[in-house]
Amino acid sequence: MNHISQEILSLVLIYRYPALFFISFVSSLGVPLPAAATAAAAAAFASQGYLNLFLLLLSGVSGNIIGDVTMYWLMRKFGKRLLYFIRLRKFADSAILNNVEQTVETYNAPVIIASRFQDQATTLVNIISGLAKLDFRRFLLLTSIGDILQIIFYVGLGSVFADNWQAIYGLIGKFGWIIALIIIIAVALISTRTIRKSFKRRQKS
């Protein structure tokens, strides 16, 4: 377990639910903190009786949702301007970004829900959804479903492996990016299909 993880676990033990809320919130904004693994560890603390499971779920889910929505609105309001400011005007107006935006627009439900299971993928999808100006109500609904499923999954994992959660904590940290990879493959596959379809349509017309 690295030093940051140890500091985070200490914070959870000392400040409990506000700490969980803060870690989930900050992680949704793109700060690379092990929020999923922390939720699993907190679930182990809850199964030992040190934390309340309901409050743990509430603080984790609310932190995630508020963080996701904040990132979405930041990107929706200032995303393109930010890309122009950091001299990525070409990328902001490029066909690649438009295609990714189209993919998220077309296949938003599976992409948004699946991305909630990995911290970095969550941030990426929040950014793209904001840039693509996805319908906010739909984004909020899908994000909420995804966040609830994510917390239930990791909290369930922590509860089941409560006796040896430290080993599982390491495992989640090590292999969390497998889920990110699956999401990248899924997005790549879907993007290729979308590009091919639009290319065929253009050829026909």
Next chain:
Amino acid sequence: MTEDINNTPSKFHVNWARAIIVSLIIVLAAVLLWFASDVNSLYRQGVVRPAISRAGRKMHTKPTISADQIQSWMTFRYIDYVFNLPSAYLPTNLNISDPKYLNSTLEEYAEKNNIKDTIFVQSVRDSVKVYKGGNP
């Protein structure tokens, strides 16, 4: 002759999108194998087995950790709670006089009192073992 060569489609045309996806799938398969071997070794160490047998465990039995699993990032309050220690046990055994010790981690306390944290963590483990030996 030259025109013919130019008009012939290249046999070595690469579909980059497909190549990237295939290589990602190969990487994913390799990582999944690595993951499976890690889980397998955890099973052999007996980490996964308690989770499997947990379904048959009585509901009132709380999962707990062993004294050897005590780490420097844990707080005194958490250790007291998990091992069901009387509130005066650790302060008496480890000569703790700081009234705010409960919410500090073992590492913080050791640092504040110029003790090497590994030595201090070991002394906490030993104290817990002694208590558990007398009160299983």
